[in-house]
Amino acid sequence: MKYLQWAAAAFLVFFLQGRISVLGITPDLTALVAFCAGIRQGETRGLFTGMVIGGLQDGMSLSIIGPNLLGKGLVGYFSSSFLSGGMLRWTPVLGIVAVSLLTLLDNTTVFFARSLFDRPPAALSTAVFVSVMQAILNAPAGLCIRPPHAD
Amino acid sequence: MPRKRTLLFFAVIISAFVLMSYQSKKGRQASGTALAGPLNASHSAARSVSDFLLRPFRMMAARDEENRRLRKQVEALSIEKERTQEALIENRRLKELLKFRDTQPSAVANARVIARGLDNWAHTVLIDKGSRDGVAREMAAVTPKGLAGKVVSVSDGYATLLLLSDINFAAAVRLQGTRKEGVLAGTGSGKCVLKYMPYEEEVKPGDIVITSGLDSLFPQGIPAGYVSKVDSGGKGGNFQYVEVIPFQDDTRMEEVLIVK
Numbered sequence A: 001m002k003y004l005q006w007a008a009a010a011f012l013v014f015f016l017q018g019r020i021s022v023l024g025i026t027p028d029l030t031a032l033v034a035f036c037a038g039i040r041q042g043e044t045r046g047l048f049t050g051m052v053i054g055g056l057q058d059g060m061s062l063s064i065i066g067p068n069l070l071g072k073g074l075v076g077y078f079s080s081s082f083l084s085g086g087m088l089r090w091t092p093v094l095g096i097v098a099v100s101l102l103t104l105l106d107n108t109t110v111f112f113a114r115s116l117f118d119r120p121p122a123a124l125s126t127a128v129f130v131s132v133m134q135a136i137l138n139a140p141a142g143l144c145i146r147p148p149h150a151d
Numbered sequence B: 001m002p003r004k005r006t007l008l009f010f011a012v013i014i015s016a017f018v019l020m021s022y023q024s025k026k027g028r029q030a031s032g033t034a035l036a037g038p039l040n041a042s043h044s045a046a047r048s049v050s051d052f053l054l055r056p057f058r059m060m061a062a063r064d065e066e067n068r069r070l071r072k073q074v075e076a077l078s079i080e081k082e083r084t085q086e087a088l089i090e091n092r093r094l095k096e097l098l099k100f101r102d103t104q105p106s107a108v109a110n111a112r113v114i115a116r117g118l119d120n121w122a123h124t125v126l127i128d129k130g131s132r133d134g135v136a137r138e139m140a141a142v143t144p145k146g147l148a149g150k151v152v153s154v155s156d157g158y159a160t161l162l163l164l165s166d167i168n169f170a171a172a173v174r175l176q177g178t179r180k181e182g183v184l185a186g187t188g189s190g191k192c193v194l195k196y197m198p199y200e201e202e203v204k205p206g207d208i209v210i211t212s213g214l215d216s217l218f219p220q221g222i223p224a225g226y227v228s229k230v231d232s233g234g235k236g237g238n239f240q241y242v243e244v245i246p247f248q249d250d251t252r253m254e255e256v257l258i259v260k
Helices: A002-017 A029-041 A043-060 A067-083 A092-117 A124-138 B002-026 B033-103
Strands: B107-116 B124-127 B140-142 B147-154 B159-163 B170-175 B181-186 B192-197 B208-211 B223-231 B240-246 B255-259
Touching (some): A002 B033, A029 A067, A029 A092, A029 A124, A043 A067, A043 B002, A067 A092, B124 B147, B192 B223
Antiparallel strands (some): B107 B124, B140 B255, B170 B181, B181 B192, B192 B240, B208 B223
């Protein structure tokens, strides 16, 4: 049942990602799923969930398989280490900062991985703009996605 | 346990790099586009549903837009109609003036009233014909309705008319019915007075006043106005007080014919 829920969530974010656009930029919702998995279920599951969802995203794109797999995997992994209480204690502000930084990390990973192993997906200035915008768009989700024992 | 996780982490990174390096050399080996099939189908379904739901609103917006466009069109057509109407009226007026000119052998020029006189007290108008067109001082200005005034000053291209209603205006006239002569003078208001009508002379409201031509200024027989009020009770001193309303309203004069 739990896997079904995750599959439904993944499907929903892929669906929404194709339909939502702010100033021509789609929010990086798949990174949010990886972030959520990491923060709620720990590093390993976060890493694997991120890899699965990133792998699916790569599979459905026309580029090589790997950049999103790696990027989302890193998001899932680091989200857990940021907020599970090991190093820092969760607060809403920290949640916002973590989501923004991890979205930037995801975008940077995808951009450099594609640039290295395939073709650059965009000009550097465009990539910076898109990454910053996606980080801003994702930021409010940091308020809602919280660890299981946050309070 | 943490060491195991760290190892896993690096293993994932290394695997991802190996996978990407392999694909960069050999090209993409597997296509996952088939995975996108259900997603594309759901996008299509969502599009259909949103189209179905938004259709009435879009139609309303389209109707609103059309309504706005049609209103604009109606406004533009109304303005156009007004212009056409104005052109028709002007055409009719000019035709009348031309016809009238044919009946006036002493006609000098057709002129258009272009401005009111600058003096607030004097009843004067400026016309667009001057000495270049043969207009000279003391010439009469008439319209198809009747006497309008006389030329009091002339420049090359313009002339000033003193209107019938001005207090300094005077013309030799006679009553059309009884042929009794008198002098028509302005009063400074919209009316004129017929001077020097003896008490024994029968003057009735509605009598027509025409120019007599005896002043050598205005041609004979031009209608000037009609009697609106007669006072035989002594208001006029030794003569009857006869009020005359000019046929040509000063405020509605647009073209005149200058005659000598």
